[in-house]
Amino acid sequence: MTEKKTPQQRLAEIEEKQRKLAVQKKAILNSLRQQNRKARTKLLIETGAELELLFPKIKDMDIQQRREFIRKLYVPIAPKTS
Numbered sequence: 001m002t003e004k005k006t007p008q009q010r011l012a013e014i015e016e017k018q019r020k021l022a023v024q025k026k027a028i029l030n031s032l033r034q035q036n037r038k039a040r041t042k043l044l045i046e047t048g049a050e051l052e053l054l055f056p057k058i059k060d061m062d063i064q065q066r067r068e069f070i071r072k073l074y075v076p077i078a079p080k081t082s
Contacts, residue, residue: 005013051058051070058066 055069058069061069
């Protein structure tokens with residue numbers, strides 16, 4: 001025969017399940033954050049590589065010179081009007 005659990009025992013089991021779910025949720029969120037960081041890093045590396053390919057002299061520029069160079073290339077796109 002199964003023994004009936006007290007309300008305190010049932011509450012303790014629920015709290016333990018909540019704790020385990022919180023740990024699982026944290027692990028999933030950390031994994032998602034890591035995936036997002038990796039995707040952003042890949043995008044930045046690919047973008048930098050493309051810039052170096054198109055503009056080889058950019059390798060010899062410091063960060064400020066690169067910013068100024070890229071800002072000069074930037075042309076805002078006007079929004080479409082209907």
